[in-house]
Amino acid sequence: MKVLKFGGTSVGSPARMHKLLDIINPAERQIVVLSAVSGTTNSLVEIGQAYLAGDKAKAATLVGVLKDKYEAFIKELIQTPEFYNQAKEVIDYHFKLLSGFANDLFTPIEDKIVVAQGELLSTTLYHIYLKEIGVPSVLLPALEFMKTDEDNEPIVDHITQHLTPLLEKHPDNKLFITQGYICRNSFGEIDNLRRGGSDYTASLIGAGIRSEEVQIWTDIDGMHNNDPRIVKGTKPIAQLSFDEAAELAYFGAKILHPQSVFPAQKYKIPVRLLNTMDPKAEGTLITNTSEKDKIKSIAAKDDITAIKIQSSRMLLAHGFLRRVFEVFERYRTSIDMITTSEVGVSLTIDDTKYLGEITKELAAFGTVDIDVNHTIICVVGDFGADKHGYAARVLEAIKHIPLRMISYGGSDHNLSLLLKSEEKVEALRSLHNRLF
Numbered sequence: 001m002k003v004l005k006f007g008g009t010s011v012g013s014p015a016r017m018h019k020l021l022d023i024i025n026p027a028e029r030q031i032v033v034l035s036a037v038s039g040t041t042n043s044l045v046e047i048g049q050a051y052l053a054g055d056k057a058k059a060a061t062l063v064g065v066l067k068d069k070y071e072a073f074i075k076e077l078i079q080t081p082e083f084y085n086q087a088k089e090v091i092d093y094h095f096k097l098l099s100g101f102a103n104d105l106f107t108p109i110e111d112k113i114v115v116a117q118g119e120l121l122s123t124t125l126y127h128i129y130l131k132e133i134g135v136p137s138v139l140l141p142a143l144e145f146m147k148t149d150e151d152n153e154p155i156v157d158h159i160t161q162h163l164t165p166l167l168e169k170h171p172d173n174k175l176f177i178t179q180g181y182i183c184r185n186s187f188g189e190i191d192n193l194r195r196g197g198s199d200y201t202a203s204l205i206g207a208g209i210r211s212e213e214v215q216i217w218t219d220i221d222g223m224h225n226n227d228p229r230i231v232k233g234t235k236p237i238a239q240l241s242f243d244e245a246a247e248l249a250y251f252g253a254k255i256l257h258p259q260s261v262f263p264a265q266k267y268k269i270p271v272r273l274l275n276t277m278d279p280k281a282e283g284t285l286i287t288n289t290s291e292k293d294k295i296k297s298i299a300a301k302d303d304i305t306a307i308k309i310q311s312s313r314m315l316l317a318h319g320f321l322r323r324v325f326e327v328f329e330r331y332r333t334s335i336d337m338i339t340t341s342e343v344g345v346s347l348t349i350d351d352t353k354y355l356g357e358i359t360k361e362l363a364a365f366g367t368v369d370i371d372v373n374h375t376i377i378c379v380v381g382d383f384g385a386d387k388h389g390y391a392a393r394v395l396e397a398i399k400h401i402p403l404r405m406i407s408y409g410g411s412d413h414n415l416s417l418l419l420k421s422e423e424k425v426e427a428l429r430s431l432h433n434r435l436f
Helices: 016-021 040-052 056-077 081-103 110-130 156-168 197-209 242-250 263-266 320-330 353-361 390-397 422-433
Strands: 002-006 030-034 138-140 175-179 181-184 190-192 214-217 239-241 272-273 284-287 294-308 339-340 344-349 367-383 405-408 414-422
Touching: 002 197, 016 056, 016 110, 030 110, 030 197, 040 056, 040 081, 040 110, 056 081, 056 110, 081 320, 110 138, 110 175, 110 190, 138 156, 156 197, 175 197, 175 344, 197 214, 197 263, 239 242, 239 339, 242 263, 242 284, 242 367, 263 272, 272 344, 294 353, 294 422, 320 344, 320 353, 339 405, 367 422, 390 414, 390 422, 414 422
Parallel strands: 002 030, 002 214, 030 175, 138 175, 214 272, 239 284
Antiparallel strands: 181 190, 272 284, 294 344, 294 367, 339 344, 367 414, 405 414
């Protein structure tokens, strides 16, 4: 069984929903994971923010605007009165729920329920459309099998235990539809896998049922060797290893959710990145295999803050780095890059929520300098310890650009550079011209 995930742009209009059957083969047993219709999640987030702020009038206006959008949507999607009425009932139900929050105490728990409505709408409406055109399908509620633990980590065994019986109930059915992104947390409340989480859902389902392949369908033909919005002449990468794909996703390649490859990697399930707008394009295949002697791609991650701690006490001080890391652990703030010397340590973060508190605690160790508005450039390829010349090619390409940090050797696949964000475009283009 294959798992196919379609993002918001792939279901962003009735015409796009109609075209999905050019890709989905109803005769082949598969699970189709759908995101919310493009723009819907942003609208729902705005509705939730209005409710949280106590602005019920604004929330009501936003709910009305979104409902009008969906009523126009189903007029194009559905052609026959019987199934149009079913779709209209679905819309009325979900938007009555959204409007009803004006009468209740609204907390972050209700906010998660609001945001979940997008995937519930897209999957139910697509299921109704398939019924109208005579394509048998089963709607699988993700909230019945997708769950996270106390650390908000998805539980693959839970997916296996609860999804497998749902599939076994329908041995003669080939096509199953379910929601991306949404889940239940350890308290049983409706929650989500954070933005971009539909990719994660597909990978988790693939892991849970040990599928033969996971396909991520978006609006671009695979992962490119640089940012096509900035650099001309980029090309899709035919093949990546899971580790290479994870590095690129984490450091800015928007096509893939950073965590989404890990469940598939654990169970050695191939992942394909494909283009809904050009289904014949080969896209990118992600497996355990890595091509040797090759630089694959470049990605960039913005809004990086660099922190440098200088202290003569660091020299030969046992446990110094542990105490530094414990500061970030207390504030649940991840570190992206790190370099050290005998008298100091430099590192980067992308979450500055607790920067003030972190800086205050770090000052106990020595002098703390903060640099904002930086970008990490990540070059991914074969950088194993036995290789020579590749790092030199990277640095030669940007010898005219000042660098704040260099991180090399942390993995066999990644050389990372920290520079001012104003230098990002020049760095990406210079690297592309020299490496590709």
